[in-house]
Amino acid sequence: MKSSNLNGRDLLFVYLRPQWWRVPGLIFLIFAGIGIQLINPQILRYFIDSALGGISVQNLIRAGSLFVGLALIQQLVSIASTYVSENVAWTATNQLRSDLIAHCLRLDLAFHKEKTSGEMLERVDGDVNTLANFFSQAVIQLLGNTLLVSGILVLFFLEDWRIGLTMSLFTLVSFAVLISIRNVATRYWVHYMQASANFMGFLGEHLAGTEDLRANGATGYVMQRFYQLLRPLFESRRKSSLAGYSMWMVTLFLFGLGNALALLIGVYLWNARIISLGTVYITFYYVNLLNDPFEQIRTQLQQLQQAAAAVERVKQLFQAQPTIIEQNIASLPAGALSVSFEEVEFGYQPETPILQQMTFSLPAGQVMGILGRTGSGKTTLARLLLRLYDIQSGSIRLAGVPIQSVSQRELRQHIGMVTQDVQLFHATVRANLTFFDHTISDEHILSVLEEIGLKPWLNALPEGLDTLLGSDGEGLSAGEAQLLAFTRVFLHNPGLVILDEASSRLDPATEQLIERAVSKLFQGRTGIIIAHHLATLQRVDRILYLSDGHILEQGERAELVADPTSHFSLILQTGGEEVMA
Numbered sequence: 289m290k291s292s293n294l295n296g297r298d299l300l301f302v303y304l305r306p307q308w309w310r311v312p313g314l315i316f317l318i319f320a321g322i323g324i325q326l327i328n329p330q331i332l333r334y335f336i337d338s339a340l341g342g343i344s345v346q347n348l349i350r351a352g353s354l355f356v357g358l359a360l361i362q363q364l365v366s367i368a369s370t371y372v373s374e375n376v377a378w379t380a381t382n383q384l385r386s387d388l389i390a391h392c393l394r395l396d397l398a399f400h401k402e403k404t405s406g407e408m409l410e411r412v413d414g415d416v417n418t419l420a421n422f423f424s425q426a427v428i429q430l431l432g433n434t435l436l437v438s439g440i441l442v443l444f445f446l447e448d449w450r451i452g453l454t455m456s457l458f459t460l461v462s463f464a465v466l467i468s469i470r471n472v473a474t475r476y477w478v479h480y481m482q483a484s485a486n487f488m489g490f491l492g493e494h495l496a497g498t499e500d501l502r503a504n505g506a507t508g509y510v511m512q513r514f515y516q517l518l519r520p521l522f523e524s525r526r527k528s529s530l531a532g533y534s535m536w537m538v539t540l541f542l543f544g545l546g547n548a549l550a551l552l553i554g555v556y557l558w559n560a561r562i563i564s565l566g567t568v569y570i571t572f573y574y575v576n577l578l579n580d581p582f583e584q585i586r587t588q589l590q591q592l593q594q595a596a597a598a599v600e601r602v603k604q605l606f607q608a609q610p611t612i613i614e615q616n617i618a619s620l621p622a623g624a625l626s627v628s629f630e631e632v633e634f635g636y637q638p639e640t641p642i643l644q645q646m647t648f649s650l651p652a653g654q655v656m657g658i659l660g661r662t663g664s665g666k667t668t669l670a671r672l673l674l675r676l677y678d679i680q681s682g683s684i685r686l687a688g689v690p691i692q693s694v695s696q697r698e699l700r701q702h703i704g705m706v707t708q709d710v711q712l713f714h715a716t717v718r719a720n721l722t723f724f725d726h727t728i729s730d731e732h733i734l735s736v737l738e739e740i741g742l743k744p745w746l747n748a749l750p751e752g753l754d755t756l757l758g759s760d761g762e763g764l765s766a767g768e769a770q771l772l773a774f775t776r777v778f779l780h781n782p783g784l785v786i787l788d789e790a791s792s793r794l795d796p797a798t799e800q801l802i803e804r805a806v807s808k809l810f811q812g813r814t815g816i817i818i819a820h821h822l823a824t825l826q827r828v829d830r831i832l833y834l835s836d837g838h839i840l841e842q843g844e845r846a847e848l849v850a851d852p853t854s855h856f857s858l859i860l861q862t863g864g865e866e867v868m869a
């Protein structure tokens with residue numbers, strides 16, 4: 289569904305329109321439910337007045353049964369309308385959810401780096417849930433309850449104009465009082481929600497970082513911050529609970545007042561022989577029937593505001609557009625790809641350049657090692673090759689083809705990247721390796737695992753390829769996680785592989801496995817290694833030495849080694865730890 293250029297109301301219309309055929313049924317159910325609620329007390333009046341008038345027990349039983357039967361039907365109608373409205377709401381909002389997720393996945397990295405994952409969850413799930421709740425309950429209740437209150441007031445007038453007038457005034461005043469105190473309670477509630485969001489954000493971040501916090505002895509600091517956040521949480525919660533309680537008290541008082549008024553006027557009119565005892569009773573009954581709709585209209589009005597705000601935020605999210613414009617006017621050849629950068633300039637913010645005057649080339653099938661101090665731009669260079677960001681000027685070509693003329697999909701198919709921080713999902717080993725691509729056969733996966741030396745690891749797993757991995761690769765060593773990432777690349781078979789080498793030291797056995805896997809990975813492919821160990825550079829054909837976003841030195845490794853004045857030989861002589869960080 290296309291939703292980017294819509295205003296808030298249109299957005300709702302687009303998603304609710306396919307549900308239109310359910311609307312007449314829903315309206316019928318709402319009217320039926322209200323009708324029964326209004327009619328049923330009339331049977332009570334008949335019951336009371338007839339009992340006093342000396343009617344036969346059989347007729348009384350009949351009236352009683354009718355009352356109970358109608359009450360039962362009313363419950364069934366309310367179940368049916370809830371069923372239909374939940375269906376309307378969730379079918380419409382599930383479509384909205386899927387469109388939002390698909391839209392977010394299309395947005396580029398720059399957008400996602402700007403938003404925290406909590407914020408995205410709030411947009412895609414929290415706001416859409418608010419809308420779903422609004423459509424499933426609020427619309428029905430708001431509409432139904434408004435009709436019910438109006439119906440009750442009309443019935444009061446039909447009974448006697450004095451009852452109608454008194455009760456209409458009572459309704460208006462009560463409603464005004466409830467709305468005005470609600471504003472006070474809402475203010476406290478907003479404070480509490482903010483304090484709670486701060487607290488949850490803090491908790492989430494620190495629980496995720498438990499390992500580092502404990503290793504660095506920062507638990508005391510965390511506890512102190514915890515107490516600092518707990519205090520406002522406690523205070524705002526107390527205030528908002530008190531405000532909520534006071535509202536409840538006011539509501540109770542108002543209904544006590546309503547009952548007293550109904551009794552007073554009822555008794556007065558009965559004494560004057562204007563109405564029957566049954567009418568006194570149903571006046572009393574209808575006043576009590578006002579209780580629920582009042583309470584619900586009040587909360588539903590609040591939900592209406594929340595839903596309006598949610599629609600606005602969802603609409604804004606839809607309006608965010610990818611800055612990377614897709615073109616599909618060229619394709620890349622199969623096999624190893626040459627890489628060339630010409631006069632590339634790039635900054636995450638255009639006014640702050642990160643890579644400047646970057647010109648180098650790497651022939652197809654060769655391996656280039658990139659080294660440089662931390663922050664020199666190594667990762668940025670890799671991101672540009674994958675076109676996660678667009679450059680400000682210059683050109684990047686693969687096999688002579690400018691990368692912006694190739695579709696993102698094709699680019700991803702021809703480039704494999706292994707980062708230091710391997711993302712693993714809470715799914716089977718198979719799904720983690722194939723990224724849920726069912727066309728890759730188990731035989732193929734097993735042969736690649738064998739080739740990479742991960743077969744013994746796989747054999748030790750309880751259910752082989754079907755074993756579920758913990759989220760975030762829990763239970764895997766950093767080396768194993770990297771080997772799994774290598775397997776992904778092998779299965780995918782790209783022509784260019786970018787490897788951000790693990791900077792931490794691995795145990796010698798894993799190191800050896802990785803060494804072997806890397807050699808295989810680069811066979812018949814072009815390779816770029818962001819190197820963190822000098823030893824790694826022994827395997828490369830070319831060197832690119834970055835400093836502060838510039839190329840300090842580049843060339844064939846053998847030539848640079850042979851030249852004693854080169855920066856690279858200097859690093860080799862000194863061990864060069866600081867540039868290999």
Ligand SMILES: Nc1ncnc2c1ncn2[C@@H]1O[C@H](COP(=O)(O)OP(=O)(O)OP(=O)(O)O)[C@@H](O)[C@H]1O
Nearest residue numbers: 401636642660661662663664665666667668669869
């Ligand atoms: N998403 C981003 N937004 C803004 N600036 C960024 C972003 N990512 C990196 N930078 C900045 O770009 C510069 C180059 O960073 P980059 O990560 O490419 O360096 P690096 O050489 O890979 O460093 P390291 O070896 O520590 O990974 C740094 O100054 C960094 O602060």
